[in-house]
Amino acid sequence: MYASRRARLTGLLYLAPALLFVLVFTAWPMVQMAWMSLHSWSIIEPPKWVGLANYLRAWNDRQFWTSLGFTLEYTAWITPVLIVTGYLLALLVVPNTPLRKLTRAVVFVPVVIGLGVSSLLWYWLFSYDFGLVNRALVDLGVVAKPVVWFGEDANRAMWAVITSIVWKVVGFGMLLFVAAMQSIPQEVNEAAMVDGASYWQRVRRITLPLTARTVLLVTLFSIIGSLLAFDQFYLMTAGQPFNKTATSVFWIYLNSFPYLKLGYGAALSLVLAVIILLMTVAQMALARKTHA
Amino acid sequence: MRFKAYLRAMALGVATSAVMTLTVPAFADDLIMWERSGGNAGMVDRLIEMWNEKNPDRRIQLTYIPHAEMVAKLAQAIASGDVPDLMGLDLIYGPQFEAAGQLVDITDYFKDDPTLKTASPGHMMVATYDDRLYGVPLYADVSALFYNKDLFEKAGLDPDKPPTSLAEVRAYADKITALGGDVKGYFLPGSCAGCNIFTVGPLMWASGATIEPNADGEPLVGDGVKQVLQWARDMIKAGNVHDDARAENGETFHLRFGSGKVGMMGTGNFNITLARDQNPDMNFGIALLPGVEPGSAASFIGGDLVTIPKGSKRVDDAVDFMKFLLSDEVQVEGYAKLLNLTTRSDMTDNQYFEAEPLVQDVAKALSVGRTPYTLTFFEQINSPQGPWLQMLQRAYYTDDDLDEIIAGAQDQMKAIAAQE
């Protein structure tokens, strides 16, 4: 009954504000970013056309590659940790008993607080003099004297950050896994139990394959989120030591704003966006394959 | 229904008031001033207070900006056209903003002003670009060697004979560290670029080296660079520096000396009052930061300029505030009374400095002080992610070849300086 011209127009009218918004505040900035990346564009001076010089500079920018390398390394470590922890937690809390529901709810709490705020919280917990992590380790006799978590060893700093992020976001994956597990038909499991399959056998043969799509999905979220990591490193490590923990977004931010090189920052942003887009496409292709 | 109406009204109210507060400043006659946050906040507060008492019709409203964000924030403000009327600018960033034409030229306002003749030369140098003047000193930070006389005595050293060469610093530090406990001979901040240019930079200068690119565009010139790096590496290897110094990113740097657990360290004049507050019973002295040769010395003259960003509509009032800062009364009753350095060299003879010999000691550093002049100071040196700090960290905490470390830093600094 709506298939009239009028209905089409009305529909477009309802859609128009959102379309306009996305056009102005997402699509147009993308075009502008490409344009800016071809300029030397300090905030405080007028832009100058430089062609592809910014991309050439990115190619030769050691810190850009170090940052990208570190970001990938961080992503490669945190993603499996998040998936495995989230999955094990989900297995534990999937039945709807009161205690498990409470556990679910509590594990999810950090997801709702801000990343900036949680990073400051963990910055304090890991602080050398004032941090309770060191206090606990010393009290328990694990270490003789406090550990310098941030600023001494890039790996140690990364793992401290990973700890904080796992605490912060593990509930997200867990919740999706629980939902996926709960939607497995009861009969499938019961049939397997009749066949005498043990708990872990059933997890391996039934639960895992039937939740594979969700696992892939959470992996995708984790990868994208980690590739864009900024808050946690800006606030906790400040890129130290030796700039080894300065992530890609961190380096983009530094160049664009504190160093006043907007054009170069835009070029780096574009490179990063393309990398992330490629990863997303690859993941989705993989997901489709698994699904089919 | 009524509840819904309430909700709607509230939402509307919040939205409109949110929009309103953005566009209407609190008091139309106030001047807005930004200043970086830091240890001089107490004194800047006092200066503003003095001005506001005298000028109730044109008070200054002060906002502090985190130090690491200052360049970015000011640049963003300029780009948005929403600038403060006065800006307390870390003096080393002066040239960058002057070159970009973003500060108001105040040369003509100060044409016949006699106070400028004695104003801190380091400040005046960076406040001048192409023979035009863009700012006046807001305050001066000068670095020197602070040493703990109590620990000197305990270690069997003469508290009236501070070290005069790097070798002596090393020897004394060894003795103080040997006291054991939680006491260490020296302090080197491991993750703070600014602290290091302030306190380790002078060691290199005193050893005949230069840090920022010289007239030929060459950074880090002279054997002094390597000698100081080697010395620092050895100091740390010998256990003369606390372990957690490595994580020192500037947040607790100013509290280190006053803790009483550090025998000697490079720090600044602001630390006198601070250490007194922290540790009233501690006896300490101040000497000059030495170099390799006995008797050589240098210092970093830092601090802030007060400038007027282009776009300020209150230039006349802002200039009055600048003149006010340089006036005799403020020099004595503002700066000197709080035991801060006067920004004019002819104002050091005053009752407050006479009562506090340590200020006189630290003021001696002014005569051997210098201020680096470069357009990209932040990116080359002061940035926590810049080549200067990276070089120091590699020297302090790795066994990499020093020549290679220095060469790497030179390449990076030159690359930055070459960029437009």
Next chain:
Amino acid sequence: MSAEDTLVRPAPRGKDAAQAMPGGRAAYLVGALCMVIIAIMIAPLLVSVAASFKTTAEAAAIPPTWFPHVLSLDSYERLWSYQDGLPTYLFNSAGTAVLTILICLGLTIPAGYALARFPIPGKELLFVFLLLALIIPYQALLTPLFFMFAELRLTNTLAGLAIIHTAIQIPFSIYIMRNSFEAVPRELEEAAVIDGCSSWQVLLRIYLPAIRPAIVTVALFAFITSWNEFLAALVIMNKGSIFTLPLVLAAARQETSIGGTDWGMLQSGITIAIIPCVLFYVLLQKYYVSGFLSGAVK
């Protein structure tokens, strides 16, 4: 009852896993494990809130104490009057969040309606276009956005920040809205149309009540994103008086060169920043969970 009962719609589930594990010992083990996990997850929040009630001296003690020996509101007092004062920052944060919610709902309710109920040419393509923000992270767009905002005089405004936060939230919100409009039975609408209602009246009278859960979900997520967001605020806001709460906390910590970190004040700020998030979570758990599930499983 807990909202998480309804985690999954095709639901009624037994107590399978526990049942499957042999006997009481396993059940105790599971119980103990749950408690340990709860303790681990809660501990960081608990010690932080506790630390916010330490006296100034105790908050700066080395080594730190686990719990305050004397309860004190010192930290909160300092936070209250820090720089422009806590009320200003709370107002900025809340104002941005409210604006974000309003803009977000104002755009996505009609859009969801249009996508679900109108025969728009190239609809799928337009839908994908609205999800554009998914493929390009907003972090990458901040540079051009900053410049655009500088020209539009939107930097240093709550409205400007709210626009960026809306841009972040658009794909999720559109998706939720479209789905919930589609889930409303068409019969309801048809009856109304026969009664002579215009499409606008249908939206107001039929759909708005029917999609209320989606509105709550979208508003909730918009609030959480906006209240917590850090990087865009860092870039867009450069005046102390217009900072949002996360920025102030970061700034308070970064009183570098000299000034030091006021740990107690930082903890009190963290506590205050966390309260609304946790409160809304506890009160509106159902919407949270459904939002996360439908938002993620696309």
